[in-house]
Amino acid sequence: MDCYIGEIRAFAGNYAPENWALCNGATLPINGNEALYSLLGVTYGGNGVTNFNLPDLRVKLPVGAGTISTQGGTGNYVLAAGGGATTVTLTEANLPPHTHTLTGINTPAITSSPVNNMLAASNGNNSTVTPPYPDVNLYTTLPLPAGGTTTPNATLGVSAISNTGGSQAHQNMMPYLVVNFIIATQGLYPPQD
Template structure:
Protein backbone atom coordinates (compact mmCIF):
# COMPACT_ATOMS: atom_id res chain seq x y z
CA UNK A 1 0.00 0.00 0.00
CA UNK A 2 1.22 3.48 -0.80
CA UNK A 3 0.69 6.59 1.31
CA UNK A 4 2.39 9.92 1.73
CA UNK A 5 5.64 9.33 3.58
CA UNK A 6 5.50 10.76 7.11
CA UNK A 7 1.86 9.70 7.55
CA UNK A 8 1.19 8.32 11.05
CA UNK A 9 -1.62 5.84 11.65
CA UNK A 10 -2.83 3.49 14.41
CA UNK A 11 -2.75 -0.24 13.74
CA UNK A 12 -4.51 -3.06 15.60
CA UNK A 13 -2.12 -5.74 14.33
CA UNK A 14 0.97 -7.06 16.06
CA UNK A 15 3.48 -6.41 13.26
CA UNK A 16 4.77 -3.44 11.25
CA UNK A 17 3.21 -3.01 7.80
CA UNK A 18 5.62 -2.70 4.87
CA UNK A 19 7.57 0.57 4.56
CA UNK A 20 6.66 1.62 8.13
CA UNK A 21 8.27 1.79 11.55
CA UNK A 22 6.68 2.09 14.96
CA UNK A 23 6.77 5.59 16.51
CA UNK A 24 9.14 4.95 19.42
CA UNK A 25 11.32 8.06 19.17
CA UNK A 26 14.14 5.99 17.73
CA UNK A 27 16.97 7.38 15.59
CA UNK A 28 17.10 6.45 11.90
CA UNK A 29 19.76 7.03 9.25
CA UNK A 30 19.50 10.45 7.59
CA UNK A 31 21.03 9.40 4.25
CA UNK A 32 18.79 6.34 4.02
CA UNK A 33 15.62 8.34 4.67
CA UNK A 34 16.48 11.75 3.19
CA UNK A 35 12.95 12.27 1.85
CA UNK A 36 11.38 11.64 5.26
CA UNK A 37 13.89 13.96 6.91
CA UNK A 38 12.95 16.65 4.38
CA UNK A 39 9.30 16.26 5.42
CA UNK A 40 9.86 16.24 9.20
CA UNK A 41 12.77 18.76 9.11
CA UNK A 42 14.23 17.15 12.21
CA UNK A 43 11.31 18.32 14.39
CA UNK A 44 11.71 15.29 16.66
CA UNK A 45 15.48 15.44 17.07
CA UNK A 46 18.53 15.23 14.82
CA UNK A 47 19.04 16.94 11.51
CA UNK A 48 20.75 17.06 8.13
CA UNK A 49 24.14 17.75 9.67
CA UNK A 50 23.68 14.72 11.92
CA UNK A 51 23.98 11.15 10.66
CA UNK A 52 20.61 10.36 12.26
CA UNK A 53 17.26 11.96 13.04
CA UNK A 54 14.48 10.81 15.35
CA UNK A 55 10.99 9.57 14.66
CA UNK A 56 8.05 10.78 16.79
CA UNK A 57 7.72 9.09 20.19
CA UNK A 58 4.07 8.22 20.84
CA UNK A 59 4.60 5.73 23.66
CA UNK A 60 1.97 6.55 26.28
CA UNK A 61 1.19 9.89 24.62
CA UNK A 62 -1.73 11.44 22.75
CA UNK A 63 -1.42 13.62 19.66
CA UNK A 64 -2.60 17.25 19.74
CA UNK A 65 -2.78 19.90 17.04
CA UNK A 66 -0.05 22.51 16.58
CA UNK A 67 -0.51 26.28 16.59
CA UNK A 68 -1.69 28.86 19.11
CA UNK A 69 -4.32 27.36 21.38
CA UNK A 70 -7.29 29.62 22.21
CA UNK A 71 -7.92 27.51 25.32
CA UNK A 72 -4.53 27.50 27.04
CA UNK A 73 -2.78 30.57 25.52
CA UNK A 74 0.01 28.21 24.48
CA UNK A 75 1.72 27.96 21.11
CA UNK A 76 2.65 24.43 20.09
CA UNK A 77 5.18 23.73 17.34
CA UNK A 78 5.76 20.39 15.60
CA UNK A 79 7.70 18.08 17.90
CA UNK A 80 6.74 19.83 21.15
CA UNK A 81 5.80 17.56 24.03
CA UNK A 82 4.48 18.17 27.52
CA UNK A 83 2.09 17.10 30.22
CA UNK A 84 2.58 14.74 33.12
CA UNK A 85 0.95 11.49 34.13
CA UNK A 86 0.85 12.32 37.86
CA UNK A 87 0.36 15.63 39.68
CA UNK A 88 0.96 16.33 43.36
CA UNK A 89 -1.31 19.02 44.84
CA UNK A 90 0.49 21.47 47.15
CA UNK A 91 -0.54 24.40 49.30
CA UNK A 92 -0.21 26.98 46.54
CA UNK A 93 -2.97 25.18 44.58
CA UNK A 94 -5.55 25.81 47.31
CA UNK A 95 -7.76 28.91 46.83
CA UNK A 96 -8.60 31.41 49.55
CA UNK A 97 -11.85 30.53 51.32
CA UNK A 98 -13.83 31.15 54.53
CA UNK A 99 -15.59 28.94 57.07
CA UNK A 100 -18.57 30.04 59.18
CA UNK A 101 -18.34 29.42 62.94
CA UNK A 102 -20.94 29.87 65.73
CA UNK A 103 -20.50 29.99 69.51
CA UNK A 104 -23.10 29.21 72.23
CA UNK A 105 -23.27 30.32 75.88
CA UNK A 106 -23.12 27.79 78.73
CA UNK A 107 -22.02 26.94 82.27
CA UNK A 108 -18.44 26.06 83.12
CA UNK A 109 -17.63 24.34 86.48
CA UNK A 110 -14.38 25.27 88.19
CA UNK A 111 -12.56 24.77 91.53
CA UNK A 112 -11.05 27.55 93.64
CA UNK A 113 -8.62 27.49 96.59
CA UNK A 114 -8.83 30.27 99.21
CA UNK A 115 -6.50 31.25 102.05
CA UNK A 116 -8.03 33.09 105.06
CA UNK A 117 -5.62 34.92 107.44
CA UNK A 118 -6.27 34.16 111.13
CA UNK A 119 -6.37 36.95 113.76
CA UNK A 120 -4.47 35.96 116.91
CA UNK A 121 -7.15 37.62 119.07
CA UNK A 122 -9.41 35.31 121.11
CA UNK A 123 -12.94 34.91 119.80
CA UNK A 124 -15.75 36.58 121.75
CA UNK A 125 -18.90 35.21 120.12
CA UNK A 126 -20.51 31.95 119.05
CA UNK A 127 -22.47 33.62 116.22
CA UNK A 128 -21.36 35.31 113.02
CA UNK A 129 -20.85 39.02 113.41
CA UNK A 130 -23.08 41.50 111.70
CA UNK A 131 -19.92 43.06 110.34
CA UNK A 132 -19.43 41.81 106.70
CA UNK A 133 -16.66 39.24 106.17
CA UNK A 134 -14.29 40.54 103.48
CA UNK A 135 -11.67 38.58 101.48
CA UNK A 136 -9.55 40.19 98.77
CA UNK A 137 -11.84 43.20 98.62
CA UNK A 138 -15.01 41.10 98.11
CA UNK A 139 -17.69 40.00 100.57
CA UNK A 140 -17.53 36.28 101.26
CA UNK A 141 -21.31 36.30 101.09
CA UNK A 142 -21.36 38.01 97.68
CA UNK A 143 -23.73 35.89 95.49
CA UNK A 144 -21.29 35.95 92.62
CA UNK A 145 -18.76 34.02 94.71
CA UNK A 146 -21.21 31.21 95.43
CA UNK A 147 -20.22 31.23 99.16
CA UNK A 148 -22.48 31.43 102.23
CA UNK A 149 -21.61 31.44 105.95
CA UNK A 150 -23.45 28.88 108.04
CA UNK A 151 -22.94 27.35 111.51
CA UNK A 152 -22.32 25.67 113.79
CA UNK A 153 -19.49 27.97 114.88
CA UNK A 154 -16.72 27.23 117.37
CA UNK A 155 -17.51 28.62 120.85
CA UNK A 156 -15.53 31.64 121.98
CA UNK A 157 -12.13 30.92 123.55
CA UNK A 158 -12.47 27.15 122.84
CA UNK A 159 -9.21 27.02 120.86
CA UNK A 160 -5.73 28.24 121.73
CA UNK A 161 -4.67 31.57 120.31
CA UNK A 162 -3.02 30.99 116.87
CA UNK A 163 0.44 32.48 116.29
CA UNK A 164 0.61 35.81 114.51
CA UNK A 165 0.72 35.38 110.72
CA UNK A 166 -1.16 32.05 110.72
CA UNK A 167 -3.64 31.34 107.97
CA UNK A 168 -6.34 28.85 107.12
CA UNK A 169 -6.18 27.20 103.70
CA UNK A 170 -8.82 25.00 102.10
CA UNK A 171 -10.49 24.03 98.86
CA UNK A 172 -13.69 25.76 97.86
CA UNK A 173 -15.80 23.93 95.28
CA UNK A 174 -18.27 26.13 93.42
CA UNK A 175 -19.71 26.66 89.97
CA UNK A 176 -19.37 29.73 87.83
CA UNK A 177 -21.20 30.66 84.66
CA UNK A 178 -19.73 32.03 81.46
CA UNK A 179 -22.57 34.08 80.05
CA UNK A 180 -23.11 35.55 76.63
CA UNK A 181 -25.53 35.25 73.78
CA UNK A 182 -24.98 33.10 70.69
CA UNK A 183 -22.79 34.74 68.10
CA UNK A 184 -21.25 33.96 64.73
CA UNK A 185 -18.03 34.68 62.92
CA UNK A 186 -16.15 33.91 59.71
CA UNK A 187 -12.69 32.38 59.74
CA UNK A 188 -10.74 33.39 56.63
CA UNK A 189 -8.16 31.01 55.14
CA UNK A 190 -5.63 32.68 52.88
CA UNK A 191 -4.60 31.27 49.50
CA UNK A 192 -2.09 28.52 49.98
CA UNK A 193 -3.31 27.78 53.49
CA UNK A 194 -4.14 24.24 54.56
CA UNK A 195 -2.57 20.85 54.14
CA UNK A 196 -2.55 18.45 51.19
CA UNK A 197 -2.13 14.75 50.88
CA UNK A 198 1.19 13.27 49.71
CA UNK A 199 -0.39 10.92 47.14
CA UNK A 200 -0.08 12.22 43.53
CA UNK A 201 -3.22 12.39 41.41
CA UNK A 202 -3.40 10.31 38.23
CA UNK A 203 -4.10 12.57 35.23
CA UNK A 204 -4.76 9.82 32.68
CA UNK A 205 -8.09 9.73 30.92
CA UNK A 206 -9.57 6.30 30.11
CA UNK A 207 -7.46 4.87 27.31
CA UNK A 208 -6.94 1.97 24.90
CA UNK A 209 -3.41 1.41 23.62
CA UNK A 210 -2.61 0.64 19.97
CA UNK A 211 0.47 0.60 17.76
CA UNK A 212 1.30 3.84 15.95
CA UNK A 213 3.34 3.55 12.75
CA UNK A 214 4.88 6.11 10.40
CA UNK A 215 5.44 5.60 6.68
CA UNK A 216 9.17 5.71 6.01
CA UNK A 217 8.72 5.41 2.22
CA UNK A 218 5.87 6.47 -0.02
CA UNK A 219 4.66 9.39 -2.07
CA UNK A 220 6.47 12.64 -1.41
CA UNK A 221 3.77 15.19 -0.55
CA UNK A 222 3.58 18.26 -2.78
CA UNK A 223 3.28 21.61 -0.99
CA UNK A 224 -0.11 23.28 -1.12
Protein backbone atom coordinates in the same frame (compact mmCIF):
# COMPACT_ATOMS: atom_id res chain seq x y z
CA MET B 1 -3.80 1.69 -0.11
CA ASP B 2 -1.61 4.69 -0.78
CA CYS B 3 -0.20 6.82 1.99
CA TYR B 4 1.99 9.88 2.27
CA ILE B 5 5.53 9.54 3.57
CA GLY B 6 5.55 10.87 7.14
CA GLU B 7 1.86 10.10 7.69
CA ILE B 8 1.14 8.80 11.20
CA ARG B 9 -1.63 6.32 11.97
CA ALA B 10 -2.86 4.43 15.00
CA PHE B 11 -2.23 0.70 14.51
CA ALA B 12 -3.63 -2.12 16.68
CA GLY B 13 -0.84 -4.58 15.81
CA ASN B 14 2.27 -5.19 17.89
CA TYR B 15 4.68 -4.51 15.01
CA ALA B 16 5.10 -1.96 12.22
CA PRO B 17 3.95 -3.19 8.78
CA GLU B 18 6.25 -3.06 5.76
CA ASN B 19 7.17 0.53 4.76
CA TRP B 20 6.10 1.80 8.19
CA ALA B 21 8.02 2.29 11.44
CA LEU B 22 6.88 2.54 15.05
CA CYS B 23 6.76 6.10 16.41
CA ASN B 24 9.17 5.23 19.20
CA GLY B 25 11.83 7.92 18.84
CA ALA B 26 14.15 5.56 16.95
CA THR B 27 17.20 6.98 15.19
CA LEU B 28 17.25 6.32 11.44
CA PRO B 29 20.11 6.87 9.01
CA ILE B 30 19.55 9.67 6.52
CA ASN B 31 21.08 7.46 3.81
CA GLY B 32 18.20 5.33 2.50
CA ASN B 33 15.53 7.53 4.17
CA GLU B 34 16.15 10.80 2.31
CA ALA B 35 12.47 11.46 1.52
CA LEU B 36 11.36 11.01 5.13
CA TYR B 37 14.33 13.06 6.37
CA SER B 38 13.40 15.89 3.98
CA LEU B 39 10.03 16.09 5.76
CA LEU B 40 11.10 15.59 9.38
CA GLY B 41 14.64 16.95 9.45
CA VAL B 42 15.87 16.99 13.05
CA THR B 43 12.51 18.19 14.41
CA TYR B 44 12.37 15.10 16.66
CA GLY B 45 16.12 14.74 17.23
CA GLY B 46 19.20 13.40 15.50
CA ASN B 47 22.41 15.04 14.35
CA GLY B 48 21.19 16.04 10.85
CA VAL B 49 24.46 14.84 9.32
CA THR B 50 24.11 11.07 9.35
CA ASN B 51 20.84 10.45 11.21
CA PHE B 52 17.48 11.78 12.39
CA ASN B 53 14.86 10.62 14.89
CA LEU B 54 11.27 9.54 14.46
CA PRO B 55 8.56 11.08 16.66
CA ASP B 56 8.21 9.30 20.01
CA LEU B 57 4.53 8.72 20.75
CA ARG B 58 5.02 6.02 23.38
CA VAL B 59 2.70 6.80 26.31
CA LYS B 60 1.91 10.18 24.74
CA LEU B 61 -1.13 11.75 23.14
CA PRO B 62 -0.60 13.63 19.87
CA VAL B 63 -1.84 17.22 19.86
CA GLY B 64 -2.27 19.38 16.76
CA ALA B 65 0.22 22.22 16.29
CA GLY B 66 -1.13 25.76 16.62
CA THR B 67 -2.05 28.58 18.96
CA ILE B 68 -5.05 28.49 21.26
CA SER B 69 -6.55 31.04 23.64
CA THR B 70 -6.29 30.04 27.29
CA GLN B 71 -7.47 31.59 30.53
CA GLY B 72 -4.06 33.15 31.12
CA GLY B 73 -3.46 34.35 27.54
CA THR B 74 -2.52 32.09 24.64
CA GLY B 75 -0.94 28.66 24.36
CA ASN B 76 1.48 28.00 21.53
CA TYR B 77 1.90 24.36 20.49
CA VAL B 78 4.84 23.89 18.11
CA LEU B 79 5.93 20.71 16.34
CA ALA B 80 7.88 18.30 18.57
CA ALA B 81 7.09 20.24 21.76
CA GLY B 82 6.01 18.04 24.65
CA GLY B 83 4.06 18.81 27.76
CA GLY B 84 1.80 17.53 30.47
CA ALA B 85 2.46 15.24 33.41
CA THR B 86 1.30 11.76 34.34
CA THR B 87 0.85 12.74 38.00
CA VAL B 88 -0.03 16.02 39.70
CA THR B 89 0.09 17.21 43.31
CA LEU B 90 -2.58 19.80 44.06
CA THR B 91 -1.62 22.88 46.01
CA GLU B 92 -3.71 25.52 47.73
CA ALA B 93 -3.46 27.62 44.55
CA ASN B 94 -5.31 24.86 42.60
CA LEU B 95 -8.36 24.95 44.87
CA PRO B 96 -11.28 27.32 44.55
CA PRO B 97 -11.68 29.91 47.31
CA HIS B 98 -13.60 28.39 50.21
CA THR B 99 -13.96 28.53 53.98
CA HIS B 100 -14.10 25.99 56.76
CA THR B 101 -16.64 26.76 59.44
CA LEU B 102 -16.42 25.79 63.06
CA THR B 103 -19.74 25.15 64.72
CA GLY B 104 -20.01 25.19 68.49
CA ILE B 105 -22.49 25.75 71.25
CA ASN B 106 -22.61 28.25 74.07
CA THR B 107 -22.92 26.16 77.22
CA PRO B 108 -22.37 27.33 80.80
CA ALA B 109 -19.30 25.84 82.43
CA ILE B 110 -19.98 23.06 84.89
CA THR B 111 -16.51 23.04 86.41
CA SER B 112 -13.57 25.38 86.64
CA SER B 113 -11.06 22.54 86.37
CA PRO B 114 -9.61 21.65 82.96
CA VAL B 115 -8.77 18.07 83.99
CA ASN B 116 -9.07 15.72 80.97
CA ASN B 117 -10.05 18.62 78.72
CA MET B 118 -8.08 20.43 75.99
CA LEU B 119 -7.76 24.17 76.13
CA ALA B 120 -7.55 26.21 72.95
CA ALA B 121 -4.36 28.16 72.43
CA SER B 122 -4.92 31.77 73.29
CA ASN B 123 -2.09 33.58 71.54
CA GLY B 124 -2.94 32.68 67.92
CA ASN B 125 0.58 31.43 67.17
CA ASN B 126 -0.33 27.79 66.46
CA SER B 127 0.72 26.90 69.99
CA THR B 128 -0.74 24.01 71.91
CA VAL B 129 -1.44 23.78 75.61
CA THR B 130 0.39 20.72 76.93
CA PRO B 131 0.14 18.88 80.24
CA PRO B 132 0.26 19.78 83.03
CA TYR B 133 -2.57 22.11 82.10
CA PRO B 134 -2.57 25.45 83.90
CA ASP B 135 -5.46 26.18 86.23
CA VAL B 136 -7.43 28.55 84.05
CA ASN B 137 -10.79 30.04 84.91
CA LEU B 138 -12.69 30.29 81.62
CA TYR B 139 -15.73 31.85 83.26
CA THR B 140 -16.02 35.60 82.94
CA THR B 141 -18.71 37.77 84.44
CA LEU B 142 -20.02 40.16 81.82
CA PRO B 143 -21.94 43.31 82.64
CA LEU B 144 -25.60 42.69 81.90
CA PRO B 145 -27.43 45.59 80.27
CA ALA B 146 -30.74 46.53 81.87
CA GLY B 147 -33.49 44.21 80.62
CA GLY B 148 -31.22 42.32 78.21
CA THR B 149 -28.76 39.51 77.85
CA THR B 150 -25.22 39.36 76.63
CA THR B 151 -23.24 36.70 74.82
CA PRO B 152 -19.51 36.35 75.36
CA ASN B 153 -17.36 36.23 72.22
CA ALA B 154 -14.07 34.39 71.95
CA THR B 155 -11.48 34.27 69.19
CA LEU B 156 -9.99 30.85 68.52
CA GLY B 157 -6.39 30.39 67.47
CA VAL B 158 -5.65 29.30 63.91
CA SER B 159 -4.75 25.87 65.27
CA ALA B 160 -8.41 25.28 66.23
CA ILE B 161 -9.14 24.22 62.62
CA SER B 162 -6.14 22.51 61.08
CA ASN B 163 -5.06 21.49 57.59
CA THR B 164 -5.46 17.90 56.52
CA GLY B 165 -4.43 15.71 53.61
CA GLY B 166 -1.31 13.90 52.56
CA SER B 167 -0.08 16.09 49.67
CA GLN B 168 0.34 12.98 47.55
CA ALA B 169 0.33 13.11 43.75
CA HIS B 170 -2.66 11.66 41.92
CA GLN B 171 -2.79 10.12 38.46
CA ASN B 172 -3.58 12.72 35.82
CA MET B 173 -4.64 10.56 32.87
CA MET B 174 -7.94 10.19 31.09
CA PRO B 175 -9.24 6.68 30.40
CA TYR B 176 -7.12 5.12 27.66
CA LEU B 177 -6.64 2.15 25.36
CA VAL B 178 -3.10 1.39 24.23
CA VAL B 179 -2.32 1.08 20.51
CA ASN B 180 0.84 1.69 18.50
CA PHE B 181 1.43 4.76 16.38
CA ILE B 182 3.23 4.10 13.10
CA ILE B 183 4.79 6.46 10.56
CA ALA B 184 5.05 5.80 6.81
CA THR B 185 8.66 5.56 5.67
CA GLN B 186 7.73 4.87 2.02
CA GLY B 187 4.82 6.05 -0.12
CA LEU B 188 3.73 9.15 -1.99
CA TYR B 189 5.73 12.29 -1.38
CA PRO B 190 3.26 14.90 -0.04
CA PRO B 191 3.06 17.92 -2.37
CA GLN B 192 2.82 21.41 -0.87
CA ASP B 193 0.07 23.77 -1.96
